[in-house]
Amino acid sequence: MSVLNAPVSHFGILPDLVGPYLPQLELPIVAFLAFECPRLPDSSFSPDFPAKSALPPNIDLTTENLRRHVITPALCDVQRLLAGGIPVAGSIVVARSEPWDSTENLRLPTSALRVWRVIMETQEVRAVWLGALVHLGPDMCTVSMRVRKLLGVLPWGGRALGSPAEPAITALTRFIDPKAWLSDEEMSQQAHLLRQSHVSALATRGGCIMEPFFWNSVLNAYRFRKGRPYCAENYMFLTRIGSGIGSGETKFLAGAMFVRRNHWVAYVINIESEKILIGDSFGGEISDEEKGAWIWWLGNHSDLQFSLGRLPITRQLNSLSCGVLAHNAIQHFVDPIGFSLLIGQDSINLARLKTFVALGDLHLSSQDAQIMPQISDIWEDHFSLAGVSVDTEPGATQLSSSPLPPSPLPPNPSPTAAKPKQATLNSFFKPLVRGSAEWTQQFKDQSARAAAAREERQETLRLQEECVAVKKREAAHLRKQASCKRKWAEEAKNDLKPPLDIKSDDPDPLDDANWAEVSRPCRGIVEEWKVLVKEPHKGGRRPTNAGILTAYPEVRNLIDTQITKMRGSGALLSLITIRGFMVGILQHFCPEVFELQTKSGRQKFRCTDSFKVPANAEQRILKLVIKRAAHADIVNETRAKKELLFLLLK
Numbered sequence: 001m002s003v004l005n006a007p008v009s010h011f012g013i014l015p016d017l018v019g020p021y022l023p024q025l026e027l028p029i030v031a032f033l034a035f036e037c038p039r040l041p042d043s044s045f046s047p048d049f050p051a052k053s054a055l056p057p058n059i060d061l062t063t064e065n066l067r068r069h070v071i072t073p074a075l076c077d078v079q080r081l082l083a084g085g086i087p088v089a090g091s092i093v094v095a096r097s098e099p100w101d102s103t104e105n106l107r108l109p110t111s112a113l114r115v116w117r118v119i120m121e122t123q124e125v126r127a128v129w130l131g132a133l134v135h136l137g138p139d140m141c142t143v144s145m146r147v148r149k150l151l152g153v154l155p156w157g158g159r160a161l162g163s164p165a166e167p168a169i170t171a172l173t174r175f176i177d178p179k180a181w182l183s184d185e186e187m188s189q190q191a192h193l194l195r196q197s198h199v200s201a202l203a204t205r206g207g208c209i210m211e212p213f214f215w216n217s218v219l220n221a222y223r224f225r226k227g228r229p230y231c232a233e234n235y236m237f238l239t240r241i242g243s244g245i246g247s248g249e250t251k252f253l254a255g256a257m258f259v260r261r262n263h264w265v266a267y268v269i270n271i272e273s274e275k276i277l278i279g280d281s282f283g284g285e286i287s288d289e290e291k292g293a294w295i296w297w298l299g300n301h302s303d304l305q306f307s308l309g310r311l312p313i314t315r316q317l318n319s320l321s322c323g324v325l326a327h328n329a330i331q332h333f334v335d336p337i338g339f340s341l342l343i344g345q346d347s348i349n350l351a352r353l354k355t356f357v358a359l360g361d362l363h364l365s366s367q368d369a370q371i372m373p374q375i376s377d378i379w380e381d382h383f384s385l386a387g388v389s390v391d392t393e394p395g396a397t398q399l400s401s402s403p404l405p406p407s408p409l410p411p412n413p414s415p416t417a418a419k420p421k422q423a424t425l426n427s428f429f430k431p432l433v434r435g436s437a438e439w440t441q442q443f444k445d446q447s448a449r450a451a452a453a454r455e456e457r458q459e460t461l462r463l464q465e466e467c468v469a470v471k472k473r474e475a476a477h478l479r480k481q482a483s484c485k486r487k488w489a490e491e492a493k494n495d496l497k498p499p500l501d502i503k504s505d506d507p508d509p510l511d512d513a514n515w516a517e518v519s520r521p522c523r524g525i526v527e528e529w530k531v532l533v534k535e536p537h538k539g540g541r542r543p544t545n546a547g548i549l550t551a552y553p554e555v556r557n558l559i560d561t562q563i564t565k566m567r568g569s570g571a572l573l574s575l576i577t578i579r580g581f582m583v584g585i586l587q588h589f590c591p592e593v594f595e596l597q598t599k600s601g602r603q604k605f606r607c608t609d610s611f612k613v614p615a616n617a618e619q620r621i622l623k624l625v626i627k628r629a630a631h632a633d634i635v636n637e638t639r640a641k642k643e644l645l646f647l648l649l650k
Helices: 029-034 063-067 075-083 112-134 142-151 169-175 184-197 199-205 212-223 236-247 288-299 322-334 345-365 377-382 421-428 437-493 523-537 553-568 575-589 591-595 617-631 639-649
Strands: 051-053 091-095 106-109 207-209 252-259 263-270 275-279 307-310
Touching: 029 112, 075 112, 091 112, 112 169, 142 345, 169 184, 169 345, 184 199, 184 207, 184 212, 184 252, 184 322, 184 345, 199 207, 199 437, 207 322, 212 236, 212 252, 212 288, 236 288, 252 322, 263 288, 263 322, 275 322, 322 345, 345 437, 553 575, 575 591
Parallel strands: 207 252, 275 307
Antiparallel strands: 051 091, 091 106, 252 263, 263 275
16 A cells, blocks of 8 residues: 555554654654665565564564664565565564574564564655655745745654544645645545635535545445435435435535546536536536436435536646646635636645645644644754755665755764664654643644634635625615616606597696605505504403414424425425324324313314304405505506506596
């Protein structure tokens, strides 16, 4: 497995060997690049040596024994020994006696394989970081300076904490190297950052940012729909997401989908506009199978008719930036003010570095991450990132990111060295003890800074939303004014002619009429309406009879909410189904209501089709009509109303 996906582990290695011989996992990247790590030879003298043995070891696993070249296997030999796993019992033959005698062979414990594996993986990780830092360049922009600062704090080993994926921390180099292709783990990290930074905006708009595995689940469910029915028992996650679409709580879904086995494409499912927006940086289209998978999944949860559309995205000019551009298209859809579409390769590289900085800060702010002190001034003078040059052994890869002369490093320690230099370097980065006063104070300060930054982002987002709302209201007001002006101009242009039985020479008595007085209700209607309005508010009025479910407000709210959601999801409702649903809810939550009787004891509470019509039904209907007529807006009456008023006045 690649070191980008599997972090280096010191499990099963003696603690005494890790400090002086192997680099500690919490060592910062800058110090790790200068650490004089042991090296495995490139070639071996014998293809079958060293070998595993069933005999017990006769040499202790110590630093001095491991430093001896005679017992240090080659890189290919370590890979060959690790292919069959690390045995629990037995030993590793590292030197043979002359003449041949199996009892006199030098045998190390099998735990030496773990040490050699760590050395091999450490060399790979070292090459990965060196290759990524070559692309960082000597530019002194704010983002680059922040990246250099993180390199002096972030550990070189372990996992990148803070995101659900938690890949190896070496995978962060893909955001520094502009020629690196982003995998599904990096796309999941970007989606997590977007969800974390726009929590309130997504909650307000009813949006969800999905990870790449969501699209894979939809495609697999579509391919195996005949053999495996689509239901909550088989696809719990997909049905839970789809239920939000059916109930109207989810307004849009956004994420990245992996197509054609080598390309990332952005998608946005807009429920309100019934559109599936696809953003392909190559300008292509999704296949019929992929389109059918979306339509099939959405059809299981909604009756809406979805169609394909295009999502704005930057056109790709190489074969490695599809992941960055797809995520940028999603960011632009979620927050068009805060994120603009990337233009040019420089902006794409800058976006990669910003993501690296965000993920690095997320790792350091995680409670599980080990807080490390800042790099000391002494170490910065000795090993500065502005002009770094690493040379561990002859033939090793060198890194020089600026034209400054390289800073010479001390040579490798001899096997008999009493005090290795890396022990002195490690003292600069001694980790804080978790739970100590200094650790607690640093954690509180870091939490306070994170809370302040979070409040600032929320306040900025709120102001942006208010500005957008004000602009929308102003635009709607201007559109309404323009519509009214067009309507008035059309009415003035196409003025209706008088009836045929009225001579055109006769003056129209309504032309000079006061329309405010004509449209005002008569005094009797106004007085009666005032009485009707004020009557319920008279003091001492006897309260009306309470309903049968007045004592059960939770049951009433449950019935109203569930029936409204079923209607919103497109379910067919009739009087029979509604009555059956209500009876089932009452029998489950309050079955005692069916035992309630009237005062006379003749009849119990039941759900029936008929109801008693009150004796004053006609008077109540007349009052309701009068009340609504008094509130009607009859200022902008049509020509038919004008003719009716004219005939009444005549």
